[in-house]
Amino acid sequence: MSIQRRDFLQALGAAGFGTAAMSGLPGCATMGGGAGGKVVVVGGGYGGATAAKHIRMWSDGGVDVTVVEPNPEFISCPVSNLVLGGSKQIADVTVSYDNLTKRHGVKMVKDMATAVDTDKRTVRLAGGGELPYDRLILSPAIDFMWDKVPALDNADAQAKILHAWEAGAQTVALRNQLVAMADGGVYAISIPVAPYRCPPGPYERACQVAWYFKRAKPKSKVLILDGNGDVTSKGPLFKKAWAEEYKGIVEYRPNHVLTDVDVATRTAKFDVQDSVKADVLNVVPPQRAAAIARSAGVVTANDRWCEVDFLTFESVKVKNVHILGDAIQIAMGMPKSGHMANQHAKVCAAAVVALLSGQAPNPTPVLTNTCYSFITDKDVVHVCSVHQYDKEKKTMLPVPGSGGVSSAMSEVEGRYAFNWAKNIWADMLA
Amino acid sequence: MRTIPIVLAATVAALGAVHATAQGSDPNLGRSLAATCATCHGTNGVSVGEVESLAGKPKDEIVRKMQDFKSGAKPATVMHQLAKGYSDEQIQLVAGWFAAQKAK
Numbered sequence: 001m002s003i004q005r006r007d008f009l010q011a012l013g014a015a016g017f018g019t020a021a022m023s024g025l026p027g028c029a030t031m032g033g034g035a036g037g038k039v040v041v042v043g044g045g046y047g048g049a050t051a052a053k054h055i056r057m058w059s060d061g062g063v064d065v066t067v068v069e070p071n072p073e074f075i076s077c078p079v080s081n082l083v084l085g086g087s088k089q090i091a092d093v094t095v096s097y098d099n100l101t102k103r104h105g106v107k108m109v110k111d112m113a114t115a116v117d118t119d120k121r122t123v124r125l126a127g128g129g130e131l132p133y134d135r136l137i138l139s140p141a142i143d144f145m146w147d148k149v150p151a152l153d154n155a156d157a158q159a160k161i162l163h164a165w166e167a168g169a170q171t172v173a174l175r176n177q178l179v180a181m182a183d184g185g186v187y188a189i190s191i192p193v194a195p196y197r198c199p200p201g202p203y204e205r206a207c208q209v210a211w212y213f214k215r216a217k218p219k220s221k222v223l224i225l226d227g228n229g230d231v232t233s234k235g236p237l238f239k240k241a242w243a244e245e246y247k248g249i250v251e252y253r254p255n256h257v258l259t260d261v262d263v264a265t266r267t268a269k270f271d272v273q274d275s276v277k278a279d280v281l282n283v284v285p286p287q288r289a290a291a292i293a294r295s296a297g298v299v300t301a302n303d304r305w306c307e308v309d310f311l312t313f314e315s316v317k318v319k320n321v322h323i324l325g326d327a328i329q330i331a332m333g334m335p336k337s338g339h340m341a342n343q344h345a346k347v348c349a350a351a352v353v354a355l356l357s358g359q360a361p362n363p364t365p366v367l368t369n370t371c372y373s374f375i376t377d378k379d380v381v382h383v384c385s386v387h388q389y390d391k392e393k394k395t396m397l398p399v400p401g402s403g404g405v406s407s408a409m410s411e412v413e414g415r416y417a418f419n420w421a422k423n424i425w426a427d428m429l430a
Numbered sequence: 431m432r433t434i435p436i437v438l439a440a441t442v443a444a445l446g447a448v449h450a451t452a453q454g455s456d457p458n459l460g461r462s463l464a465a466t467c468a469t470c471h472g473t474n475g476v477s478v479g480e481v482e483s484l485a486g487k488p489k490d491e492i493v494r495k496m497q498d499f500k501s502g503a504k505p506a507t508v509m510h511q512l513a514k515g516y517s518d519e520q521i522q523l524v525a526g527w528f529a530a531q532k533a534k
Contacts, residue, residue: 354456368512382507403512416507419479423473426478
């Protein structure tokens with residue numbers, strides 16, 4: 001008997017045999033008790049895929065799990081900046097969904113979720129049809145707030161001024177723009193005011209583009225136009241890299257809050273600062289929880305993010321709807337990162353399995369985060385933290401004295417960063 | 431359909447109760463703590479990368495290394511910072527859980 005099986009039996013026994021069956025959850029009849037029921041997961045990214053796999057594992061196959069995801073394969077945002085630098089290809093950050101089905105019995109539905117009826121407990125699909133759920137897990141990531149960059153609020157403009165803040169076609173298109181740019185040109189990246197997805201991501205991207213320019217187009221420049229007053233993550237480490245490794249290539253300008261762009265001339269406009277014209281203009285727009293969260297009525301903070309109960313990641317407002325990843329209203333010191341989404345997912349998966357078998361969720365959840373950033377193709381720096389549940393404040397708090405950043409960039413951490421990618425992709429999808 | 435003898439379930443539940451700690455009565459606490467290590471050490475402690483697997487390692491060894499990371503006695507790139515986020519009791523629990531896993 002596997003350990004998982006034993007844990008499952010413990011949960012089952014402690015709950016009283018057949019509790020879930022008596023509460024009339026569908027799916028229990030085939031399990032002979034324990035965790036049963038139907039879970040629908042919207043989004044197959046770091047949060048959704050991890051949740052799906054772990055609910056199947058931890059319910060010993062008892063809970064029926066369906067993932068709704070329009071993309072045929074998972075493409076990772078973390079590591080995708082290396083595709084812009086040219087040291088990796090998009091295939092290197094792409095992983096199949098096949099094992100979720102083959103090894104774990106997760107049902108994959110290649111479609112978009114367009115609406116949620118939280119009374120009837122159904123999810124409507126773009127392709128027609130509805131999926132019923134006992135518990136719904138939304139890991140929908142972000143939508144861009146195009147109304148904050150009006151000239152980009154159409155598909156034509158978005159094909160010219162790229163965000164590449166969702167990995168895939170946009171990443172490849174931005175790489176192509178960089179390759180097509182003449183030596184002596186300017187690449188500019190606009191960063192939104194925090195919170196946004198992947199705090200160190202824009203600074204890592206500046207490093208990767210500079211790494212490419214240094215080798216292939218040494219007269220070219222990288223201009224960072226930051227909506228924030230200072231670098232939002234690993235500031236001293238990035239600034240050291242720009243001053244030393246990329247001296248004369250990277251220029252950092254804080255307090256540049258983007259108001260609009262001129263698409264034809266690739267000009268960025270700001271609230272206070274002078275406009276900037278670039279040869280390749282890359283705009284990371286302000287973000288909020290994706291539209292499906294709005295449909296479910298779980299967007300409760302600033303009309304942007306979803307507040308959750310950190311013991312279960314259930315919405316504070318809507319029963320049976322859990323939210324993971326970038327879409328949530330973060331707790332103190334909690335970044336919107338892939339690693340964090342993976343950790344949200346496992347707390348949620350354990351809670352969902354417990355709740356579906358009539359058990360209380362773990363009262364003392366723990367989350368870790370580590371964001372590795374590539375300075376060159378090999379040298380890496382990290383920031384990490386550990387977050388424990390605070391019973392009084394009912395939130396996750398970083399443990400005082402824990403966490404921190406690298407002392408300097410190193411190739412050893414470059415190897416550990418690739419180790420991280422392999423293990424976290426396997427943790428979600430293998 | 432799988433049937434689970436009630437006696438077995440009850441026995442295992444009793445064992446679970448014995449192992450429950452001051453942390454709370456969640457019988458899956460060790461497993462949940464171990465899940466916070468999986469992003470770098472692999473699902474269930476079986477690594478598919480360069481960083482070592484933890485599955486099947488003796489409990490004492492994991493506890494000792496974690497304490498050495500905490501104190502700074504064992505040099506590290508990241509573990510000295512992460513280890514400080516876990517209580518001694520949590521380190522005991524997570525080490526015990528990994529020790530009980532099959533090393534693949």
